Amino acid sequence: MSKNTSTEPLALLGGPKTIQKQFTRYNPIGAEEVEAARKVVEGGLLSQFLGCWDPDFYGGPKVQEFERNCEAYFGVKHAVTVNSLTSGLIAAVGAIGIEPGDEVIVSPWTMSASATAILHWNAIPVFADIEPETFCLDPKSVEANVTPYTKAIMAVDICGHSADIDALKVIARKHGLKLISDTAQSPGAMYKGKFAGTLADIGGYSLNYHKHIHTGEGGIMVTDDDVLAERMRLIRNHAEAVVGDKGVTDLSNMVGYNFRLGEIESAIGIEQLKKLKGLVATRQRAAERLSCGLNGLKGLRTPVVKPDCSHAYYVYPMVYDPEQTGISRVRIHQALVAEGILGLGACYQNIHLLPMYQKKIAYGSSGFPWTSDICHREVNYRKGICPVAEGLHDSSYLALGICMHEFADEDVDLIVEAFRKVWNSLEALR
Ligand SMILES: *Cc1c(COP(=O)(O)O)cnc(C)c1O
Numbered sequence: 001m002s003k004n005t006s007t008e009p010l011a012l013l014g015g016p017k018t019i020q021k022q023f024t025r026y027n028p029i030g031a032e033e034v035e036a037a038r039k040v041v042e043g044g045l046l047s048q049f050l051g052c053w054d055p056d057f058y059g060g061p062k063v064q065e066f067e068r069n070c071e072a073y074f075g076v077k078h079a080v081t082v083n084s085l086t087s088g089l090i091a092a093v094g095a096i097g098i099e100p101g102d103e104v105i106v107s108p109w110t111m112s113a114s115a116t117a118i119l120h121w122n123a124i125p126v127f128a129d130i131e132p133e134t135f136c137l138d139p140k141s142v143e144a145n146v147t148p149y150t151k152a153i154m155a156v157d158i159c160g161h162s163a164d165i166d167a168l169k170v171i172a173r174k175h176g177l178k179l180i181s182d183t184a185q186s187p188g189a190m191y192k193g194k195f196a197g198t199l200a201d202i203g204g205y206s207l208n209y210h211k212h213i214h215t216g217e218g219g220i221m222v223t224d225d226d227v228l229a230e231r232m233r234l235i236r237n238h239a240e241a242v243v244g245d246k247g248v249t250d251l252s253n254m255v256g257y258n259f260r261l262g263e264i265e266s267a268i269g270i271e272q273l274k275k276l277k278g279l280v281a282t283r284q285r286a287a288e289r290l291s292c293g294l295n296g297l298k299g300l301r302t303p304v305v306k307p308d309c310s311h312a313y314y315v316y317p318m319v320y321d322p323e324q325t326g327i328s329r330v331r332i333h334q335a336l337v338a339e340g341i342l343g344l345g346a347c348y349q350n351i352h353l354l355p356m357y358q359k360k361i362a363y364g365s366s367g368f369p370w371t372s373d374i375c376h377r378e379v380n381y382r383k384g385i386c387p388v389a390e391g392l393h394d395s396s397y398l399a400l401g402i403c404m405h406e407f408a409d410e411d412v413d414l415i416v417e418a419f420r421k422v423w424n425s426l427e428a429l430r
Contacts (some may be wrong), residue, residue, distance in 0.1 A: 010425050012338035018418040019340030023405035028213055028272060028279055036267040047262045051238035053245035058233065062266035067220075069273055074195045076222040078229035081266060082236055085184050085206035085219035087259035089117035092202040092221060093152070094253040095231035096178040098123045101374035102151035107137045107163075108352045108389045110156040114182045115351050118154065119362055121253065122369040124379055126150070127352040129386040133304040135317060135348075136163035138388070143171050149376045152178040155200065157186035159399070160283075160312035161305065162196035169199070178202075184219075185314035187212050188280035192308045198222055202232070207265070210403050212279050212312065213272035215265035236260060283313040286407035290316060290400070293416030297423045299324030300398075315345070316400040319392065327429050329395055332422065335429055336398075339418035343401030347393045350386065357381040 009015030040046065040062060048060025058064065063081055070079035082088040093104065100122035106115050108127040115125040129141040135158045142153060153172055155163040163181070172179045183189075183197030184206035190196065197203030202225075205211070207218030223229050231253070234242060239256030248254065261269075291302040299321040305311045322328050333346040356362055358381060360370040369375055383390060400415070407415075422429075 007424070008421075010335055010338065010422060010428060011340070012335045013425075013428060017338070017340040018421055019342075019414045021411075021414075023342055023407070023411050026210075026403060026405050028275055029268070032271040032274075033268045036271050037264050040263045040267045046264055047260065049237060049260045051241055051256075051258070053242050057237060057242060059260060060263050060266075062263040062270065063261060066261075066266040066269045066273070069270055070220050070222070073273055073276075074198050074222050076198050077224040077226070078222065080221040080223075080229055080232045080236065081261040081269070082204075082219040082221060082259045083261050083265075084208065084217050084259075085182070085204050086113040086117065087236070087257065088204040088219040088221045088232075089113055089154075089180070089182060090120050090257070091232040091235040091259060092180050092204060092228075093117050093121055093123065093154075094235045094255070095228045096152055096180070096201065097250075097252055098151055099252075100369065101149065101376055103147060103149045103376075103379075104152045104154055105137075105142050105145050105150060106154040106351075107156045107158065108350045108386045109135050109158055109348060109392070110182065110351060111184065111349070112351055112354065114154055114156050119369070122363070122374060123151065124149075124369065124375060125357075126379060127381065127386055129388045130158075130392075131164070132319065132388050132392065134161045134163070134306065135159055135389075135392070136161065137168065139164055139167035139171060141386075142168060146171065146175050146177075147377070150175060150177055152180060154180045154182060156182040156184075157189060157196045158314075159303075159317045160186050160189055160314040161303075162186060162189055162191035162309055164306075165191055165196075165199045180204075184211060186312045188276050189312035190310040196312075198224075201225060202228055207269060207272070212283075212314065212403070213269075213276050215261070215269045215272065218261050218265050218269060220269075280312050283402050283407075284311065286402065286409075286412050287311065287313045287316050289409060289412045290407075290415065293412065294318075294419055297419060298426075300419075300423075313402045316402045318398045318400070319396050320398045321396060325426055327426060329398065331429055333398065335422045335425075336418060339421060341400070341415055341418050343404040345397075345399045345401060347397055348399065350389055350393045352381045352386060353383060353390075
């Protein structure tokens with residue numbers, strides 16, 4: 001048991017720190033992964049992809065096995081592994097037949113690759129606002145941003161919670177749009193009985209080292225569509241060199257790359273996938289304990305889990321209302337960090353405010369693609385277009401990076417104690 005410090009002065013004001021220990025770094029890799037990787041290395045075949053039309057166009061035995069296991073696990077017709085989700089999203093946007101100048105509606109509350117995957121094909125990212133509860137695309141804002149040039153929606157299942165996929169599907173169907181889910185942060189999260197990421201035309205999970213399960217770097221794309229799956233496999237592996245012999249006649253976006261995942265990573269991925277359910281359950285347990293402990297703190301909203309959904313807690317996202325306490329988020333954040341809480345973030349990202357979009361300088365230095373003829377209209381990236389995302393970023397979002405450490409019950413209790421201590425001393429912070 002830790003000493004109850006809640007009556008002592010805040011660490012920020014010279015008192016003792018609530019949390020003296022370092023939490024254990026999150027590490028889902030164990031003996032199974034070591035053994036699986038060792039076997040591949042001993043066999044000497046570290047990759048078996050050939051970039052031409054050949055049985056090995058689809059990769060080696062571990063890539064195949066991992067993909068079949070992912071299909072079974074997520075309940076999808078096709079899983080296509082890639083060397084990162086960034087690569088996978090590029091393949092996905094290419095696969096749906098995007099044309100230069102097409103617009104794709106995307107969330108600003110995400111990692112930058114969700115939008116650059118669009119820009120990569122000289123298509124135009126259009127930012128819609130997010131819902132304050134889940135931080136995912138707000139269908140109303142998406143609908144308001146549809147133009148005759150819109151081709152697709154890139155929904156992002158952020159923080160561990162699915163976007164409102166049913167509502168987005170209604171909009172997609174109404175306007176003839178494709179729907180892509182960037183589910184990097186939410187593998188294992190559920191939406192109405194199905195895995196987040198599996199309900200869009202294409203979904204994808206990241207396997208980078210700070211995601212729930214990882215292979216160092218890597219990604220898994222999922223789809224039930226045979227054509228989209230095959231087009232992603234082509235873009236993954238030098239499409240332009242394969243289409244001739246394969247007899248592919250639709251040459252659109254058959255510009256290929258090397259987005260291939262290796263055999264070592266796939267062997268590790270096979271073991272990681274077996275652990276996903278347990279890893280998500282562990283985070284849910286920690287998050288529920290946190291939410292219980294933090295319940296009732298003035299101005300603090302713990303994560304919202306919508307009906308028929310489950311949260312995979314990539315982070316534990318909170319909203320703090322400075323109006324209710326009279327203390328800015330910056331000050332509260334400083335006080336919490338001073339108490340020894342590790343991995344507490346005070347803001348996330350507003351992708352539309354990155355210099356690239358503000359200055360509209362991407363390919364070359366003269367504003368391509370925005371200034372070129374392929375761009376149908378002047379797209380607005382100015383501050384103010386996504387008031388909810390901007391407000392959260394500027395003054396009210398707080399998130400505990402559950403992805404960075406193991407959260408044993410006693411660690412969670414220490415975090416709760418630190419929060420309660422700070423909230424007991426709000427007067428001293430004013
Ligand atoms: C991590 C992440 C990505 C990119 O995944 P990589 O595998 O690192 O390329 C994309 N989108 C979101 C929301 C992410 O969190």
